[in-house]
Every structure is written in structure tokens, then in C-alpha cells.
Amino acid sequence: MAPDEPPDLAAVRHAYDTVASDYATHLPDVRAESSLELAVLDAFAEAVTAGVAAGAGPVLDAGCGTGRITRYLAERGCAVEGVDLSPGMVAEARRHHPGHRFTVGTLTDLPHPPGGFAGVVLWYSVIHTRPEDHPRVFAEVARVLRPGGHVVVAFQSGEGVRDVSAAYRRLGHDVRLERYLVTADEVAAGLRDVGLREECRLVRRPRGAEQDDQAVVLAQAV
Numbered sequence: 320m321a322p323d324e325p326p327d328l329a330a331v332r333h334a335y336d337t338v339a340s341d342y343a344t345h346l347p348d349v350r351a352e353s354s355l356e357l358a359v360l361d362a363f364a365e366a367v368t369a370g371v372a373a374g375a376g377p378v379l380d381a382g383c384g385t386g387r388i389t390r391y392l393a394e395r396g397c398a399v400e401g402v403d404l405s406p407g408m409v410a411e412a413r414r415h416h417p418g419h420r421f422t423v424g425t426l427t428d429l430p431h432p433p434g435g436f437a438g439v440v441l442w443y444s445v446i447h448t449r450p451e452d453h454p455r456v457f458a459e460v461a462r463v464l465r466p467g468g469h470v471v472v473a474f475q476s477g478e479g480v481r482d483v484s485a486a487y488r489r490l491g492h493d494v495r496l497e498r499y500l501v502t503a504d505e506v507a508a509g510l511r512d513v514g515l516r517e518e519c520r521l522v523r524r525p526r527g528a529e530q531d532d533q534a535v536v537l538a539q540a541v
Contacts, residue, residue, distance in 0.1 A: 327497070328425065331447045332404050334494040335384070338487050339407035343385040343415060356473060359521050359535045360388075360442075363471040364395040366539075367438035376437040376465055381426055382444020386412030389419050392440070399440075402429060427455040431463045439464055441472040446498040453501070453509050461513040461540065468540045470515055475500050476522050476534035503534045510538045 335342070349357060367378055376398075380389045383401025385408055392399045400420040403409050412421040424430040426444065439460045448456060460470055475481075477500035487494050507517045515538040522534045 327447065327449065328404065330495055332406075334487070334492075334496040335403075335405035336407035337494050338492050339385065339405060339411045341487075341492070342408070343411040346385075346387065347415070348387050349391050353523065353526065353533070355521055355523050356533065356535055359519065359537055360391070360440075360471060360473075361395065362519070363438060363440070363469055363537055364392055364397050366469050368396040376435060376468075378438040378440065379429070379431065379436045379463060380440045380442070381429065381460065382441060383412055383421060384408050384444075386416040386419065386421060388440060388442045389421075390416050393419065397438070402431070403444075427452065427459060429459045429463055433462050434465045436463050437465055437468045439468070439470045441470065441474075443473050443475075445472065446474050447496065448499065450499055450501050450505065453506075454512065457509045457513045457515070461515060464515075464540045466540055469518075469537065470510065470540075471535060471537045472506055472510070473533070473535045474506065475530075476502055476532040478502070481530065500531060503536055506534070506536050507538070510536065514541060515539065516541045 378397045378399040380399055380401040383389050383403045389399050389401045402422045402424045404425045406423050409421045409423050479500050481498050483498055484496050503520045503522050518537045518539055520536045522532050
């Protein structure tokens with residue numbers, strides 16, 4: 320672990336390296352998302368592809384996991400690449416989606432130059448980051464985003480911490496993994512602090528086995 324990495328990062332990396340293959344098998348696409356979440360993601364893709372036509376640039380799927388959202392956006396015309404902290408997840412993404420570029424890197428130190436992207440996706444990729452470290456993540460997003468670019472953030476909404484290790488133990492993996500709940504107001508405020516203006520938000524109630532509200536915030540660099 321690098322000296323300035325958030326303290327939980329090594330545990331999160333180890334957990335996802337351990338479960339990467341099963342993750343790719345059990346969640347290969349957007350079947351877990353509702354039509355409401357996908358509608359916001361589609362609005363993001365529409366905005367970004369309009370910008371790409373004007374020369375605005377590609378999209379970064381930040382915290383891409385096994386590449387399921389990368390593929391979804393590519394199917395909607397986005398020029399998209401992925402980055403994830405877990406080498407195991409990146410290996411699965413490369414195996415399942417060989418036509419796309421996937422890089423190992425962290426949300427707090429993205430391996431990309433400033434202003435290189437018309438859009439950045441944080442699709443449930445900040446949920447294992449302590450809320451006090453969100454400003455570092457959002458600052459990195461703002462750094463790699465071009466003026467007028469868009470960012471979309473999906474997360475579980477609420478307060479407190481959930482231990483989600485049991486879900487992976489049922490698949491035979493002894494890992495430690497927690498996720499942090501934040502509100503849409505908190506995420507919107509964090510984006511605003513780095514120069515990103517909220518365009519819309521969605522908060523929906525849990526369905527099926529979900530424990531918490533699901534939220535998406537769409538914002539634009541100003």
C-alpha cells in the first residue's frame with residue numbers, strides 16, 4: 320500500500336482480487352440495476368456522446384470492476400475505458416471485454432492526465448471509500464474531466480456502515496468488506512465543492528434483497 324492510500328484500500332483490493340472470478344460470473348451485466356438507474360445512465364451516455372461528436376473526448380469508467388458498465392456504455396456509443404484498484408477485477412474485465420482498455424489504478428490517484436475525459440462514471444465504486452475520503456476522489460474526477468464534461472455517481476443512500484462480507488462467504492470466500500452509506504445531499508455537496516454542478520438525482524426504495532435506498536447523482540463540470 321502506498322503511504323498516502325486510504326487505510327481500507329488494501330483490504331478492498333484483496334477482497335475483490337479474491338472474488339473477481341465469481342463476481343464476473345454472478346453479475347455479468349446490468350441485471351441488478353432497475354430501469355430508473357439505467358435511465359440516468361442513459362442520460363449520461365446521451366450527453367457524453369453528444370459531446371464526443373463535438374470533440375469533447377472519451378469516458379472513464381472509474382472503479383470499473385469486471386467491465387459490465389464499460390460494455391453497457393460502449394453499446395450506447397461511448398468511447399469508454401476502465402480503471403480499477405483490483406488487478407483481479409481488471410484481469411476479468413480484459414478477458415470478458417477484450418475490445419476495451421482497462422488499467423489498474425485507484426480513485427484517489429487516477430493514472431490519467433488532466434482534462435482527458437468528457438465523462439467519468441463512479442458506478443457503485445465509492446461505496447467502500449470512507450466518506451471523509453470522498454473529497455479526494457471527487458477532486459481526482461474533476462481533475463481528469465474536461466470543462467462541460469459529466470460525471471455520474473451511483474451508491475447506496477443512507478447513514479452508517481454495512482458489513483457485506485457474508486454475501487461473499489456464501490460463495491466460499493473468506494473476505495472482509497464493508498460499505499459506507501451516504502446521502503444524495505452529501506454526494507451532491509462533495510461534487511459541488513470541486514466545481515461540478517448537480518443536474519439531477521434519483522433516490523429509490525430498496526427492492527428484492529436490497530437493504531438500502533439506491534441513489535444516482537448526475538453532475539456537470541462548470
